[in-house]
Structure formats: C-alpha cells, structure tokens
Amino acid sequence: MSEETAKVLDQEPLYADAEALPTAQNRVKAFIKKFSKRKAALVSLVFLVALIVVAVISPYIVPYDPAAPDYSHMLEGPTAQHILGTDEFGRDVLSRVMVGARLSLFCALSAVVVGTFLGTVLGLLAGYYGGILESLIMRGSDVLFAFPDILLAIAIVAIIGPGTVNVIIAVAVFTVPSFARIMRSATIQVKGSLYVEVARSLGCPDRRILWTHIFPGTIQSMIVNFTMRIGTAILAAASLSFLGYGADVTVPEWGSMLSTARNYMTTAPHLVYVPGVLIFLTVLAFNLLGDGLRDTLDPKLK
C-alpha cells in the first residue's frame, strides 16, 4: 500500500515551459548565464585572452628590441622610459616579458595539448576495451604517477637534455597519466549508458562509437582538467627554466628571467618581481577559470 501511495505522492513537478528542455542551444545559453555569474572566472578569462593577444602581437608592439643591450641603463628600476626597468644588460624588461609570454604560454599550451591528446586516446582505449590493454595502460600511468610531477620532468630533461622542445616533452609526459585516468573512468561511465548500448546493438563499429558517442560525453571533464593543467604546466616549465634546463638563457622566457634575476636580487629586485608576478597571475587565472568551469560544467568533479 505504502509503495503505491509513495508513487502518487512523489510525482516529479512538471516543467511545462518548453525553454527548460535541454536543446543544445539552450544548454549553451544556460552555461553562459551560469558562467557569467562567476566573477572571478570571468575576470580570469578576460585577463588570459588579453595576455594571449599581447603574446601573439608582441613583436609588433614592444617599445624596445627585447634583445638589444643598452649599457648606459643597466639594472635600472622603473623609469618613464622603461616602465618596468631594465635588466643586467640594460634590456627593457617590459619588452622582454611581453615577448617572454609567447614562449612561456607556447611551451605550456603545446605541452598540455600533446599530453591531453595522448592521455585522452590512451584513457579512451583503456576504458572502452578493458582487459590487458587497460591494465597495461593504467599500470603504465601508475608508474608515471609514482614520480611526483616536476621530478618526472626533471628526470626526462636529465635524460634528453635541456632545451625548449625537451621541456615541452617533459611537461607533456607528466600530463598524460592524469588525462588517461580521467578519460578512463569517464569512458567506463558513458560506456554503460543506454545510448552507447543502442549504438552497439545497431552494429556501429568501435571506432565510431568511441569518437561520436563516448568522446562527446567526456568533453566536460576534459575541458576542466585541460584548463587546470595549463596552470600546472606553466609552473613546471618555469621551474625547469629556473633550474637551468629550459631554453637558452638569452631567449626571453619568464622562468629563465627569474633564474638570472636571482643574482641581482639586492640591487635590482624589480627583476624578480615582474616575471614572478606574471607567472603567478597567469597560473592563478587558469586555476580560477578552471574552478569556474568545473562549477558550471561538471559539479560532480572535484
């Protein structure tokens, strides 16, 4: 008796208005509406877009040649001519951080893109096929996980040597396991859902099921992890450069700028402040953006 009563009484409230129906367009609208309420994430997004624009067009807008020494203005603090001061060769710090943004962002972005791609493919395969392939991939990522973040990158650079490309490879490798894990569990979840069962019963080939049915279902957690990982990658790349494993020291890059600035800490502290603050703000922006995306896209993800 009580079961029937409960059924009658627990009727779901009816949402009669058609706008609440989750069409793709409405979903995007709902996302924008929800996301725009997150002030911190919004500000971060604006900051990052501005930063990327500056980085891209920096060669055309820099006030000075970032590589041109000026021995009459060495290690000067901020002045009217050099808003952010000059470094040990009298080079304009503003110009150097603007151009440096290119390399720093490029490094992190390309590393995460490569790492995401590999991790996603491996995770999808592991989650979808299971069996030996899954244990192989997941044990592999366990091994990579056993080296804590930057230590793994350091080890890789120790093997293949310093340099921009090698830093990208190193950072990419430690991005792989986190994506493989997320994708695997997301894939296993989606795999059990009805629409994938239906697709399979209709004789859909595996590759098609993976890319058209399973992959889109995992995209939200991917976007969130991708954003967060860029922050980590910038930190890792900067740390490697700081330790001297990064690009050639003559090339402007935030981490290596900090590394040389260390020697002038007492005489020219602005050399430490500027690139450090930029790294900090950029990573902060990526983290805040990631937080905002997570809260709007995928509240279950922690």
Added chain:
Amino acid sequence: MAERLLDVTGLTTTFRTGKKTSVTAVNNVTFSLDRGEILGLVGESGCGKSVTSLSIMGLFEDTAGKVASGSIVFDGEDLTKLTTKQMRSIRGKRISMIFQNPMSSLNSCMRVEAQLIEAIRLHNDVSKSEARQRASKMLSAVGIPDPEQTLRSYPHQLSGGMSQRVMIAMALCCEPEMMIADEPTTALDVTIQAQILELMKDIRSRNNTSILLITHDLGVVAEMCSRALVMYAGRIVEEASVEELFASPIHPYTVGLIASVPKLGSGVTSLPSIPGSVPDLSAMPQGCKFAPRCKYAQAVCRQTEPELAPVPGGNGRKCRCHLFGKEEGKEAQA
C-alpha cells in the same frame, strides 16, 4: 483529560533564498500534542511537515531557515525564545528525534557505543562505563538481541532495521518526554516497518512518551495515531481524529489521498490519483493553495484562501476549505 505537552501556535518558518528574497515553507501552523499521544502529520514530500519538526527542534544551523513568527510552547516554555545553549539542553534530553534513513543518520566512522555514550553523557553526569551499561540496556529495550555485539559494531555492519532500532535507542536514552519521528519506516522493508511501528507503540505505552509521527503513509497513520493533521503547501488543511479522517474525509486533498490508497478486495483496477503536483514555494497560487489541483475548485477558491475553521459537530475537528459540507465533497467519498 490528558495533560498538554506541546502547543504550536501560528508557526511560520521561512527560508532565505537570496539577499532579500525568502520562501515560506510553513505557514501559520497551529496544533497541540498531549502527553502520551501519538499525533500523525501527513502530507506529500515538500508540504512542510519535516520543516515543522525541524522548527520545533530548532535545527536550522546549516540552512537559511528560521522561525519567522509564532510560538512553540513545550511544557510551559516557548522554545522559540530560548538561547542556543538552552535549546541544546532540551534537544536529545526532553525532545528527541529519529529520521528517515537510519543507515545514513548514524555516523559511519564511529562505533555504535561511541554514539550512544555521547548522547547519554551529553545530558547526564555519568561515567563512561555507566553510560555504556545504560546504552546496552537501551539496546535490549528496543529489541536488539545481542546488545554487546551491536555496541561494538560500526553502522555499516548493521541492517536497516537494526540501525533504526539503534537510532530509537539513542533517541530514548535520556528518557525524553517527546519524540519526533520523521518518516521512521519509509526506508525499511515492509516486515521491518511493522516491527518498528510496534516498538514505537510499545515505548509510548511504557514511558508515556508523546510521539509526533511524520509520514506520507496513511496506512501508518491509521495503524499508529489517534489524531492526524493533513498538511498541504505549508498549511494544515485538515485536523481530525483518525477514525473520522478515514470514515469521512472533508478536504478534497484528504479525500484524494485516501482514495489513492488501494484497498483489498475493492476490485478497482486503477487507483485514482491527484492530478498535478505540489506548487512551488516561490510561486504559490493565490487563494486556496490546492485549488489548481482540485476538481471542485470554484471562483472563490482561486481568489481567497479559506481559514482553518472548526467543523460543526466535529469533535475538535478542523478543515480549511470553502466548500466543506457541500454536496460535491460528499460525492467524492462514495
């Protein structure tokens, strides 16, 4: 004449939803409870019955809810006027509560004994071992066959029925005058349900404990209570003795609720149900809150809200309906 224990008058509870907006979950609710009485509080989910019980307990710490007006007089003392500290000394000691999901209502990280001893020592100045002995006695009193074993267990090692017995033991360990049972059997198997209900009846007759039984299950009300309140959209719509309520429900909502309960041998193949659903708290209809779902609703129902008025000739019976006593209402009972 039984002694009055609890008098709730004009209780209105609101929840803040934004900086300046709020919704009213319980609106002008008035009822009383005698010592040793089992009072049923019936309604659909979201009708405000649980909020009523939380208002009595003052359990709004983690929510935006608060008692906006009205009084809750318990044994001569208005609970809404007490300080947090005074309220804490009443909670668990004089009024205790059991909940719908016994499994999740026990702390999964603590042994049963720790949770019982905590409850006992909170309100009684006894040593740990005395408290433990008392806990063991309480467990046998609620029909747990091996109290020692249960005391040492963690909640996940107990069945649902066992967990609810432990919850009841915990609620009773300070010999409260009143117990609020919020859907105590909803999450349990049917056979266990009957056992738990029997246990509660037993407790009432042993200790003269008053019980406020909150449920959506009319069968439980018929089984347990002497009197029942029917709530809808935060308001009491009908109050009657259980016999009267089932024999001749007046409010169309009550009529619908009772009609939707299947009866043995009635030969009916499909159960009538009440169309529509409970109105959203933030978008309440004007007039009678049940009017949009009521098949007898007339113009007056949609404009003004009826009062909870005494039913002529009814023994303390009340109903909130413009149409009560009219022909349409009678037809529905047939």
Added chain:
Amino acid sequence: MLRYAVKRILSAIPLLLVISLLIFMFIHLIPGDPARIIAGKEATSYEIENVREQLGLNEPLLKQYGIYMAGLLTLDLGNSIRNGATVFDTIAPRFVPTIQLTLLAMLWATLLGTLLGIMAAVRRGKTLDYVSMIIAISGISAPSFWLGLMLIQLFCVKLGWLPVSGLTTWKSYILPSFTMGCGVMAIIARFTRSSMLENLKEDYIRTARAKGLGEFFVILRHAYKNSLIQVVTVTGLQIGGLLTGSVMAETVFSINGLGRLLVDSIGFRDYKVVQALLLFFSLEYIVINLIVDLLYGVLDPKVRYD
C-alpha cells in the same frame, strides 16, 4: 585489516620492480652514445672509453641489470663520476636536511591547511571563507621558487630577520619549509573545505545536532572525522609535491640537501648519483603512499572490516 595491509604491501612490489627497471634503463634511454654524452662534447675517445668502463656499459645488458639489482640490494650503487666517492657516501649526508625540511613543511601545511579548510567550510559564503580560499588558490598558483625569492627579499634583505641560506640555526628552517609547504597547504585547505561541506550535509550531522551536541563537537567529532579519511589520501599524494618542493627550495636557499644534489648531479652528468636519487625519491613516494593506504584502512571502518 591484516589481509588488507598484506594485499597493499604486495601490490606495491611489482610497481617497485618496474620503476627500478625504468631507472636502470635510464642511462640506456639517452639518445645516441650515453658514454659520449656523459663525457662531454670535448672528450677524447680515451675519456669516453674510460666513462664506458666506469659505468659498466661494455658488459651485456642482462649482466648490467644483474649487477645493478645486486647493487641495489647491498646498497652499493657505484661511484660518483664527479669526485669518485661512492654514491651512498655522496647521498647519505644530504639526507638529513631534506627529511627535516620535508617533515617541517608537512607539519605546518597539514595543520594550517586543515584549519583553513574547516573554517572556510563552517563559515561558507562568509568573509572568512573567501579569505581562506583566496589564500589557498594563491598558494597553488604561486611558483614556489619565486615565493622563496620574495620571502628572501622581504625577511632577509629588507628586514634582516632571517638568514638567507644554509641550515644553521632554527631560524634558517623557517623560510625554506614555508616555501616548500605552501602549495601543499593550499591543496589540503581546498580539499578539506569541499569534503567538510559534503559531510556537513549528511544525515548523521543532523542526528548529532538533534542529540543536543554543540556545534564545535558536531564539526570536529562528527564532520571532520569523516573528512579525515578523504583528507589523508590527498595529503599523502601531496607529499610527492613536497619532494619536488625540496628541489626548488634547496636551490633557492642554497641548502645541501638531496634536491640540490639532484640538480647539481644532472648538471655534472653524474648519472650514477642521479639514478640513485631518482630511485630514492620514487621509493619514498611509493612508501608514503603505502602508509597512506594503510592509514586509510585504520580510519575507515568499512575498509578495515572488509
């Protein structure tokens, strides 16, 4: 519990073997002729041959692996190329400062992170919540080496309160351990907050309040105890972050610990030492994770009695 513990310990063994194999392969993974790279660009063929001899690269691979594994078991990890001392003697004196700093950092990061997380959860949506979470997200975002430099700038250069480098007095431990623990503290704070928020919504919290229990005990005895299970896991994983932190902090503060030794040895292409350090760091990480897993079993009765 015992079965759980044995199972966890046994499952760590294959991981250890794979990692030791990977680290053995380390030298062979270097593209090109490892001996030539290790010896340096200007090395004569005699010098290269010498390096090859020293690293035992002339032996068959399987024999090399045998020697390596036998060395591992007897703690004989070969000699440092840089100064000829045994790897063990090179590493041993560096051990203490790193462990001291790691423990110190762990201690304050866990305490402060937990405190911030609990306060933020309890005062959700209030100023204290926002302040705690701003501190936390800043801690995650700040590069530790930069943070170290800024601290030196403030406390050593400007104020002159604390020493710049080395580990001589108790004062010299403050900045490095702070630098190391910042990120970990932030992660623990964020995690504690979200876990506490989840637990505070649970039914048993309502039960505890209905008992008449005070808010303080509701939060600590009931909500936090449940959060602790989850927090311990994250804290354990973060120790890996601390090991990394030691590399950065020891470099910034010129401390002769394992992290700095790793950086220096890579610089000198002292691969035997690098190999040993990587092995040590990953071993430490695995052991810590194992301890966390066991602790998890102690804290969560569901695991303990499985």
